[in-house]
Amino acid sequence: MKITFPHMGNIYFAAKTLFGDLGIDYVIPPISSKASLELGSLHSAEEMCLPFKIMIGNYIHAIEKGADTVIITGSCGPCRLGEYCELQMNLMKRLGYNLDFIVIDSPNDxxxxxxxxxxxxxxxxxxxSKTNKIAALLRAIKVINLVDEIEAMARNKAxxxxxxGESKKILNECKKEAMNCSDGKSMIALLNSYKTRLENIEADKNxxxxxxxxxxxxxxxxxxxxxxxxxxKLMDYGVSTHRTLSPSWWLKNxxxxxxxxxxxxxxRKAKEYLPLMIGGHARECIGEAVLAHDEGFDGAIQIFPMGCMPEIVSKAILPQISKDKDFPILTLVVDEMTGEAGYxxxxxxxxxxxxxRKDNVLSRC
Amino acid sequence: MYYLGVDVGSVSTDLVLLNERKEVIEKLYLRTKGKPIAAIQEGFKALKGKYENVEIAAVGTTGSGRQIASTLIGADAVKNEITAHAVAALETDNDVRTIIEIGGQDSKIIVLKNGIVTDFAMNTVCAAGTGSFLDRQAERLEIPIEAFGDYALEAKGSVRIAGRCAVFAESDMIHKQQMGYNEGEIIKGLCEALVRNYLNNVAKGKEIQSKIFFQGGVAANLGMKSAFEDALGKSVFIPEHYNMMGAIGAALIAKAKAEKAGKTMFKGFDLAESIFSSKSFECQGCSNGCEVVKIQENEAVIGCFGDRCGKWGSELAV
Incomplete structure (x- = not known):
C-alpha cells in the first residue's frame, strides 16, 4: 500500500510527518500546478467545480509516482465536495486506474x-506500538497547527x-526547509525556530x-x-490578510x-443574515464577513469556484452586509478559465x- | 514640465501628455494589434522630435499591458484601469457618481461617493457588448465604426436583438437582416441589447446615480449613449477625452507619485529606436512551472514577468 492524498494548502506537512513517522509508504503529489489542472480538466465533466479537477490531477501525478491508495475526506453535507469521493472512485476506475479510496467522514454520518x-x-x-502511533498522530496535529500558525503570522506581518518582503521570504524558506526534515520531531523543532524568527522580524507598530x-x-x-x-499577491502589496479557514481550523471544527x-x-455573527447551515461553508463565510467588520478589517475578499452552490447563496447575502455595515466586499470566482489579468x-x-476610503473620512458619511 | 500617461489596452494604446495645469496637450490613439511594444514605440516616435527627455516629469502606465509598458518606459506609477479611470473622471468633474467604462474587451462600472471609489465591477465571463464586438459587427455590415452610432440615431424603430452572448447576438443580427430589416434598425437594436446586457451583468445590483460618465472607446458610439439614456432615464455625459481617460488617470497618478519622490524613472524617448524582443519559457525550477516572459532591449534583458518566486526578478512597482 502506497498512500497519497489530494493537496489542500499545508496538509502535506502533516501527512509527511504522520506517514513518515508511522513508517507507512506514501507519496506527496507534486504541488498543484497548471499541469495538474489541465490533466484534471481533461478527465472531468466540464461543469464540475475547480477543486475536483485539481484533485484528479493530483491523483494521476501521484499514481505516476507509485501511489495506489487515496485518503480523502467526505461528508454527507449538501455540497458537492462531500460526493467527490464517490465520483472520483468512478472516474478513476473508468480511466483504468486501480486505486483504493479510504474516505474519512464525520462519525455522525x-x-x-x-x-x-x-x-x-x-x-x-x-x-x-499503539502508543507510538498515537504519538505520531499527535506530532502531525502539532505540525499542522504550527504551519498554519506560522502562515497566519506571516500574512499578518506583511x-x-x-x-x-521579509515575512514572505521567511515563510517560503520555512516551507521549503520543513519538507527536508527527516521526521516529525525535527520538523516541529524547525517550525518552532521559524516561528521565533517570524515573531522577531522588524515590524513597525505605528x-x-x-x-x-x-x-x-x-x-x-x-x-x-x-x-x-x-x-x-496581497503580501507583495503590503496588505495584512487574515483567513479563518485552514486545515487546522477544519480539524478543530x-x-x-x-x-x-x-x-x-x-x-452567532451569521445569525442575523443566515441562521441555517445550508451546506459547504456558506454560514462561515457570512459569519466571517460580519466578524471581520467587527474586528476592524478594512474589507473582505470572497473566493469560490464557479458553480459553488453554498457560496452563491452567501454571495447574494454579502451585498446586504456590505451596505448595512459600510464594509467593502469583493467577490472573486475562480475556475480553469480564470484570466489572471482581469483578476x-x-x-x-x-x-x-x-x-x-481610509484616507477620506467623508466617504463614510 | 509634462506628464506622460500610457494606457496599453487590448484594442488601443493611448498616450497623453499633460501640462502643469493638467490640460491635455497631446493625445495619440494607436491600435495595439496584439503588439504592445511596437505600439508604444510608434507613439514614442511621434513624440520624440517634439519633446525633450528632460521635459517629462513623470510617467504612468495603465491597461492590461501596464507591466510591460512600465518595464519599457520606466514608469513612476503602474495603476490598474479602474483606479486610473476614476482619477481621470474625478479630475474632470468632482461630482461624478457613476462611471460606465466600455473598452476593447472589458466593461466596467465604477461607483463613487464624495470623490472616492466605493464600489466597482467588471465583466468576467463574456465580452459581448465591448469594443471588439462592435468593431467586428461594423466590419461585417461594412459600415465604418465611426459611423456606427449615427446609423442607430437615425433609425426610426429598433429590432430586438438577443444580446446575452456575442455569438448568438451575431446570429440573431444575421437572421434579422435576412428577414429584411434595415441596417439602422438592426444597429439600434444591437445598441439596446448591449446596454441591456451591461446593466444586467456588469451593473447588476449597483445603484446608478447621476452624474453619469460614459468613457472608453465605445463612448464614441452615440447610439450606445442614447441607448443608455433611454434605459436609465437619466442623462449620460461623455467627457471630452473619453477615449483617453485611462491614460490621463495614469499621468495624474504618476504626477503625484513623482512629486512625492522628487524624481522620475523615465528612461527617455530613445526607446523608439531600440530593438525589443521577448522570449517565453517554462521555468523548470520547481513544480509550479511558471511561464516566464523575458523582455530584451538591444540584447540586454530589461525585465521578466510571470514567475512567482522572484527568481527571474518580478519586482513589483505599484
Missing part, C-alpha cells in the same frame, strides 16, 4: 465504528514589516496597513494554486462539531478603493 475501522486500515500498515479578510469556499481559499496565490461547540462566534486588476482596484 458513518458511525464511530466504521470510522475507526477505516483508520485501522491505514494504521495496520505501521509496525509501531503589512507591518520594515524590510519589504504602521496602519490595509487589512483584508479572506473568506469563501474552503478549498479555494486554502489551496493557493486555485486562487492564483492571492495571499502572496470536526472534533468539536458533534458536541456543537464549534465556531460559536461565527455562528489582478480587480484585486488592485479593490486595494486602491480601501486605501482611499
Amino acid at each position: 458513518i458511525g464511530a465504528k466504521e470510522l475507526l475501522s477505516r483508520f485501522g486500515k491505514i494504521s495496520s500498515k505501521s509496525t509501531l 503589512g507591518y514589516e520594515v524590510n519589504k 504602521k496602519n496597513p490595509i487589512k483584508i479578510a479572506i473568506i469563501g469556499e474552503i478549498y479555494t481559499v486554502i489551496e493557493p494554486f486555485s486562487n492564483l496565490y492571492i495571499e502572496d 470536526l472534533v468539536l462539531s458533534p458536541i456543537n461547540l464549534n465556531q460559536l462566534d461565527i455562528k 489582478i486588476t480587480r484585486i488592485e482596484a479593490f486595494i486602491d478603493l480601501l486605501e482611499r
Whole structure:
C-alpha cells in the first residue's frame, strides 16, 4: 500500500510527518500546478467545480509516482465536495486506474465504528506500538497547527514589516526547509525556530496597513494554486490578510462539531443574515464577513469556484452586509478559465478603493 | 514640465501628455494589434522630435499591458484601469457618481461617493457588448465604426436583438437582416441589447446615480449613449477625452507619485529606436512551472514577468 492524498494548502506537512513517522509508504503529489489542472480538466465533466479537477490531477501525478491508495475526506453535507469521493472512485476506475479510496467522514454520518475501522486500515500498515502511533498522530496535529500558525503570522506581518518582503521570504524558506526534515520531531523543532524568527522580524507598530479578510469556499481559499496565490499577491502589496479557514481550523471544527461547540462566534455573527447551515461553508463565510467588520478589517475578499452552490447563496447575502455595515466586499470566482489579468486588476482596484476610503473620512458619511 | 500617461489596452494604446495645469496637450490613439511594444514605440516616435527627455516629469502606465509598458518606459506609477479611470473622471468633474467604462474587451462600472471609489465591477465571463464586438459587427455590415452610432440615431424603430452572448447576438443580427430589416434598425437594436446586457451583468445590483460618465472607446458610439439614456432615464455625459481617460488617470497618478519622490524613472524617448524582443519559457525550477516572459532591449534583458518566486526578478512597482 502506497498512500497519497489530494493537496489542500499545508496538509502535506502533516501527512509527511504522520506517514513518515508511522513508517507507512506514501507519496506527496507534486504541488498543484497548471499541469495538474489541465490533466484534471481533461478527465472531468466540464461543469464540475475547480477543486475536483485539481484533485484528479493530483491523483494521476501521484499514481505516476507509485501511489495506489487515496485518503480523502467526505461528508454527507449538501455540497458537492462531500460526493467527490464517490465520483472520483468512478472516474478513476473508468480511466483504468486501480486505486483504493479510504474516505474519512464525520462519525455522525458513518458511525464511530466504521470510522475507526477505516483508520485501522491505514494504521495496520505501521509496525509501531499503539502508543507510538498515537504519538505520531499527535506530532502531525502539532505540525499542522504550527504551519498554519506560522502562515497566519506571516500574512499578518506583511503589512507591518520594515524590510519589504521579509515575512514572505521567511515563510517560503520555512516551507521549503520543513519538507527536508527527516521526521516529525525535527520538523516541529524547525517550525518552532521559524516561528521565533517570524515573531522577531522588524515590524513597525505605528504602521496602519490595509487589512483584508479572506473568506469563501474552503478549498479555494486554502489551496493557493486555485486562487492564483492571492495571499502572496496581497503580501507583495503590503496588505495584512487574515483567513479563518485552514486545515487546522477544519480539524478543530470536526472534533468539536458533534458536541456543537464549534465556531460559536461565527455562528452567532451569521445569525442575523443566515441562521441555517445550508451546506459547504456558506454560514462561515457570512459569519466571517460580519466578524471581520467587527474586528476592524478594512474589507473582505470572497473566493469560490464557479458553480459553488453554498457560496452563491452567501454571495447574494454579502451585498446586504456590505451596505448595512459600510464594509467593502469583493467577490472573486475562480475556475480553469480564470484570466489572471482581469483578476489582478480587480484585486488592485479593490486595494486602491480601501486605501482611499481610509484616507477620506467623508466617504463614510 | 509634462506628464506622460500610457494606457496599453487590448484594442488601443493611448498616450497623453499633460501640462502643469493638467490640460491635455497631446493625445495619440494607436491600435495595439496584439503588439504592445511596437505600439508604444510608434507613439514614442511621434513624440520624440517634439519633446525633450528632460521635459517629462513623470510617467504612468495603465491597461492590461501596464507591466510591460512600465518595464519599457520606466514608469513612476503602474495603476490598474479602474483606479486610473476614476482619477481621470474625478479630475474632470468632482461630482461624478457613476462611471460606465466600455473598452476593447472589458466593461466596467465604477461607483463613487464624495470623490472616492466605493464600489466597482467588471465583466468576467463574456465580452459581448465591448469594443471588439462592435468593431467586428461594423466590419461585417461594412459600415465604418465611426459611423456606427449615427446609423442607430437615425433609425426610426429598433429590432430586438438577443444580446446575452456575442455569438448568438451575431446570429440573431444575421437572421434579422435576412428577414429584411434595415441596417439602422438592426444597429439600434444591437445598441439596446448591449446596454441591456451591461446593466444586467456588469451593473447588476449597483445603484446608478447621476452624474453619469460614459468613457472608453465605445463612448464614441452615440447610439450606445442614447441607448443608455433611454434605459436609465437619466442623462449620460461623455467627457471630452473619453477615449483617453485611462491614460490621463495614469499621468495624474504618476504626477503625484513623482512629486512625492522628487524624481522620475523615465528612461527617455530613445526607446523608439531600440530593438525589443521577448522570449517565453517554462521555468523548470520547481513544480509550479511558471511561464516566464523575458523582455530584451538591444540584447540586454530589461525585465521578466510571470514567475512567482522572484527568481527571474518580478519586482513589483505599484
